[in-house]
Amino acid sequence: MALGRQLMARLDEAARHSRPGPGVTRLFCSDEHRAVLELIADWMRQAGLTPELDASGNLVGRNARAMAGEKTLIMGSHQDTVVEGGKYDGMLGVALPLQALQALKEAGTELPYGIEVVAFGDEEGTRFQSTLVGSRALAGTFDPASLEARDTDGVTLGEALKGFGGDPARIPELARNPEQVLGFVEVHIEQGPVLEQRDHAVGVVTALTGIERHRMRVTGKAGHAGTTPMAGRRDALVGAAGMVVEADRILNATEELVGVVGKLEVRPNAVNVIPAEVTFTLELRSPEADVRERGRREILEAFERHAEARGLELSVETTYQAEAVACADWLIEALEKACRGCGEPAERLFSGAGHDGLAMHDLTDIGMLFVRCRDGLSHHPDEAISGEDAGRATQVLMRFLTDLGASAQAGPPT
Template identity: 55%
Template structure:
């Protein structure tokens, strides 16, 4: 007997609640969810997902990167495959929906398609990526790099806080790391990768919209900057003669904030500060800080970088201070495919929702998957824009609407050929 989108979304809600219990924490409402790659919590999550997938008539396999993949087969055995999914892992004490919602909502879609006897001319593979956050081994996008064929074997040498290598952890998890290269999807067999994810920001809620279509996944760059001054006694050196590194760093922070406030499609933060000698009565001699800039447009980000460091150089020189810096990380922006943006936008409109296009200020598995295939993303409103926190929350009704959008996307892709 056919079921409604609401009934399928209700099942997804139950699965999400169950998934939150596979955590190092005892109380996900209070302490959030902590589920790291290749741990007993990861195993428990995959065991539950496998059971749910098989209950939907899907075939299930785990690859050598600890990804779980469930297939809803098409009537056409030779058909190509639509990839849906997200990551199962969390940050420490994270929320109940970041990542895992994008695995479980596609399972609700399969539930709806199966019960409604809707057949499609393509396979749907639902993927629970093993490690997107990089919390345990400080190496992000592990699972998606495996599927995309861009996994770097040097990642296997990364170790966690207990000294266990990624290689050893995967072996203990039942994987064969030496066979990872064979787990990549052949590009010609894949239609696209579409990820549904909570927005992790406030825009959809501010505009009273349940879902939004992602235009691009942000580019990111990080710098380590050290301001050099001169230490001295805080009670004896006159203010006008001081070379206070921390005061200089404060001016740098203001420059970063002002630049980002005044530049469209640019955000940034100074998130980490180290001060020396860090005494209560000593003028700071060196202050080291992190600078991060993000934009969906790499040209905007790089132009902003140039302006920022020109301003920093002039400002610190005027204060008798010097600095040095290094670029510690850079990830180019990844645009979502134009045709998939159109498909998602049309599906949102057909569902009776005003289409809203926005970019993702956070990184996602699409950063790796774009090396394999065209990518698209659907954002789902989250309360207060809160994410990576136990207070992360979504509305059940939004889950229903997102499910309706995904079904519409499937029909559009079927018609697209």
């Protein structure tokens, strides 16, 4: 399928803008970010959109109707990646709608509503641990305090944005008027195994999971590893290790709750010194807020018991929290209709990952189309989709856009 081949070629080209090493590593406001935006801007122009870098580091492409202030459908996803991630997470949702819009343009199809495609600057939070910067800016919920977040080199988010060509002081001006927005639609790889198990190329998302992240600091006492008796040691790493195991036990015993300890730092991190301090992260996800809250409470109580038993101090800082959000019924039904019109099964499924829709939900109705990925693998260099599925998903989105055109003047159902 020509659409699929073209799309896969674009995704391969985008993946070259990465730090050296396995997979794709492209961080917010990095040289790789700057380079890939030049590529995306060219795709936008080919699709009939005018690209512009906004104050928060998003690259936004608009058609003439959007720039004239007509009611606008926003599409897009993020360009940034985790460290050593894959080439499709995020970038598929930027490249695919631009491919669909270019195909419609070349076919002479003019959509009777505004279009805005956004390559969000930061969704993963890899560099500054402050996620959804760009989508929160559009939704009008950006927190200026996040500008003080620092990367591992001590650079603040605000400083990085200024160096990148953004303007932190003008971020509040990016908030869209809800009355001028039709909705937000994102295409994304599933990052899970459901579509592959069903043997379906695409699926329609019903809701996005709730997520919370915490930073734990376990403090003990350093000492000479050779002269300090084992009994009575206040080893922060041993205590933290017990906490990690306990978190894993509770997560495995709790339905509809998943989580991970993904980052761990040891101080002084020396071969012959008892660890004095360990900092680690805990992320929890669940579609049900009460399940997540109950799991968090049980995990933190277990951590406190471990700390007390070993004479350690424990501090907990919540660094991020977003509640689960539902996709709009009218967009779910419209995407299902487009799937059926293209001969694709249109079963519904839940997203266990967070996306820019978590923020955009505060602005407008959201909808999401998932694309099958091999082995359900994501955030990994081996992340993969097929060219055939890419083409089929592009056709579904084209059908959705043209169907929406028939009712654009009336707006979404009420």
